[in-house]
Amino acid sequence: xxxxxxxxxxxxxxxxxxxxxxxxxxxxxxxxxxxxxxxxxxxxxxxxxxxxxxxxxxxxxxxxxxxxxxxxxxxxxxxxxxxxxxxxxxxxxxxxxxxxxxxxxxxxxxxxxxxxxxxxxxxxxxxxxxxxxxxxxxxxxxxxxxxxxxxxxxxxxxxxxxxxxxxxxxxxxxxxxxxx
Numbered sequence: 001x002x003x004x005x006x007x008x009x010x011x012x013x014x015x016x017x018x019x020x021x022x023x024x025x026x027x028x029x030x031x032x033x034x035x036x037x038x039x040x041x042x043x044x045x046x047x048x049x050x051x052x053x054x055x056x057x058x059x060x061x062x063x064x065x066x067x068x069x070x071x072x073x074x075x076x077x078x079x080x081x082x083x084x085x086x087x088x089x090x091x092x093x094x095x096x097x098x099x100x101x102x103x104x105x106x107x108x109x110x111x112x113x114x115x116x117x118x119x120x121x122x123x124x125x126x127x128x129x130x131x132x133x134x135x136x137x138x139x140x141x142x143x144x145x146x147x148x149x150x151x152x153x154x155x156x157x158x159x160x161x162x163x164x165x166x167x168x169x170x171x172x173x174x175x176x177x178x179x180x
Contacts, residue, residue: 002151006052009034009042017042020054027056053151072162073099074170077177078106090118090129092178093138096167100159104149108142109167111135111174133175135167 006018015036027033034056035041078095091112098107113121113132121128137143143155155163
């Protein structure tokens, strides 16, 4: 996590955000100032300039990517596997490396045959997996807590649908990576 010179700002109800000078300049140029989830502006300096982590740096990168249309690229499976032994025939739940813009995230995802399709897959016989492959999130922490290689944590929720579609499209390739 890159440390920068930041100023910590506070909302009237006590919410805080640390912002680096580069982000302050970008906000000023855009004519906007950050607000919390309830719409309260970070209007008061809580702690003057100090070394810290800029809370808005990654968000600004994501906002710029959204404005330009983000590129989401599924790079491959990550090194973490949480799959339960009884589910291995049908799925792999673990990390997947995803590049959004110039940041690579380690996103949690399930790749395999969704449970509601397993009966159909069994009845069809033959290749019971490939025609039914998909990818999905076990829960929101899979993308909300995804670490980025730039030190950021979490993927902007506005990218959820595009991220889910990219993972789904990559499911056959990801499945091949985890199946020798």
